[in-house]
Amino acid sequence: MFANAAVNNAGSRRRRDRIAKVVLFLAVLLAVIPLALIFVVTIANGIGSLNIEFLTTTQPLSFRQEGGGFLHGLVGTAMMVGIAILISVPLGIATAVFVTEYPDSFLTRPVRFFTDVMTGVPSIFVGLFVYAALVREVGLGFGTLPGAIAIAILMLPIVVRSAEEILRLVPADIRNASTALGARRWQTTLFVVLPAASSGLITGVMLAVARGAGETAPLILTAFGTAYLTTSLVGEAQTALPLLIFEGARLPFEAAQQRAWAGALELVALVLLLTVAARLISGRNRARGH
Numbered sequence: 001m002f003a004n005a006a007v008n009n010a011g012s013r014r015r016r017d018r019i020a021k022v023v024l025f026l027a028v029l030l031a032v033i034p035l036a037l038i039f040v041v042t043i044a045n046g047i048g049s050l051n052i053e054f055l056t057t058t059q060p061l062s063f064r065q066e067g068g069g070f071l072h073g074l075v076g077t078a079m080m081v082g083i084a085i086l087i088s089v090p091l092g093i094a095t096a097v098f099v100t101e102y103p104d105s106f107l108t109r110p111v112r113f114f115t116d117v118m119t120g121v122p123s124i125f126v127g128l129f130v131y132a133a134l135v136r137e138v139g140l141g142f143g144t145l146p147g148a149i150a151i152a153i154l155m156l157p158i159v160v161r162s163a164e165e166i167l168r169l170v171p172a173d174i175r176n177a178s179t180a181l182g183a184r185r186w187q188t189t190l191f192v193v194l195p196a197a198s199s200g201l202i203t204g205v206m207l208a209v210a211r212g213a214g215e216t217a218p219l220i221l222t223a224f225g226t227a228y229l230t231t232s233l234v235g236e237a238q239t240a241l242p243l244l245i246f247e248g249a250r251l252p253f254e255a256a257q258q259r260a261w262a263g264a265l266e267l268v269a270l271v272l273l274l275t276v277a278a279r280l281i282s283g284r285n286r287a288r289g290h
Contacts, residue, residue: 039268046265049258055266058229059244063256070263072229073244076144077267079231080223080240081213083148084155088212089205092159093194099160100167101189118157126153127218135222144230144238147223151215155208162204166197199282206278210271216242241267 054069095115099108130150134140170193178188194201219225224237225247232238241263248260 042261042265042268045258046261046263049262050265054259054262059227059259061227063248063251064253066255066258068259070241070244070259070266072226073239073241073263074266074270075229075231076147076223076238077213077240077242077270079144079233080148080151080219080238081209083145084151084212085205085209087149087152088155088159088208092156092208093163093201095160096163096167097189097194099164101185101193115157115160118153119161122217123150123154123215124217124221126150127221129153130218131221140234142222142224142237143232143234144223145233147219147238147240150218150222151212154215154218155212158208158211159205162207163197163201166200166204167193169200170196202278202282206275209274213267213271214242216246219243241270 053067055074056071057067057069058072059068059070095111098105099111102108127150130146130153134146134149135142140146174192174196175188178192179185183192219240219242223240223243225239225243226237227239230236230238245260245263245267248256248263251257
């Protein structure tokens with residue numbers, strides 16, 4: 001009797017397991033289909049205009065003219081996102097370490113609350129804030145630095161939340177072992193916890209980079225956009241790939257729309273390359289750790 005009950009229970013568990021696998025597979029498929037469609041449509045429309053000329057020249061002054069490229073947008077995106085990474089990643093990881101390693105501090109709950117609030121703030125509000133505070137009040141004017149600061153503000157809560165979740169996954173036994181060997185808390189955090197979580201931290205940073213690299217609204221109010229290649233941090237308007245894509249897509253000219261599609265494909269490829277490079281680096285670090 002008990003043997004039959006055990007067999008029936010085992011069969012029931014296997015059926016539930018198969019049902020759960022089917023449901024999860026369908027959920028993953030539903031999530032992947034829109035992403036795949038976006039990727040396929042972007043490639044189909046942008047691959048024809050994405051060539052050496054597009055990568056090495058700026059757009060013509062006449063939107064109707066064919067040819068040209070988004071070199072100035074690529075340079076502007078690289079500069080602003082690079083500066084944003086230098087600002088947001090150290091601050092974000094340091095904040096996540098504080099919240100994770102010092103949970104009893106009176107600042108922990110307010111920091112978590114404001115981080116959650118900032119995660120849901122529309123990007124246009126960030127652009128308005130930077131415009132009012134830096135472009136007008138401080139007098140920096142439109143340019144690379146205000147745009148980078150706006151992107152950094154948008155990236156910061158993503159870095160904090162993702163890093164916090166990753167640091168929580170580090171086993172407490174690792175911390176305890178380090179402490180038992182005589183390491184101070186800061187030494188344990190710096191030389192044990194962070195290396196153990198490096199792979200997840202890099203993934204979280206790349207999510208933030210992907211968010212920042214694709215922003216358009218805050219850059220309209222901070223970088224402003226330009227048709228020329230500029231490398232100045234302040235004093236000159238800067239442009240970025242999202243700005244040029246937005247500008248070209250809303251124009252009725254075929255040439256401008258083709259450049260917009262090519263720019264969209266370039267932006268997707270750039271984020272993809274950065275993500276793959278980050279995963280390779282984190283994989284090598286993890287292999288060295290073992």
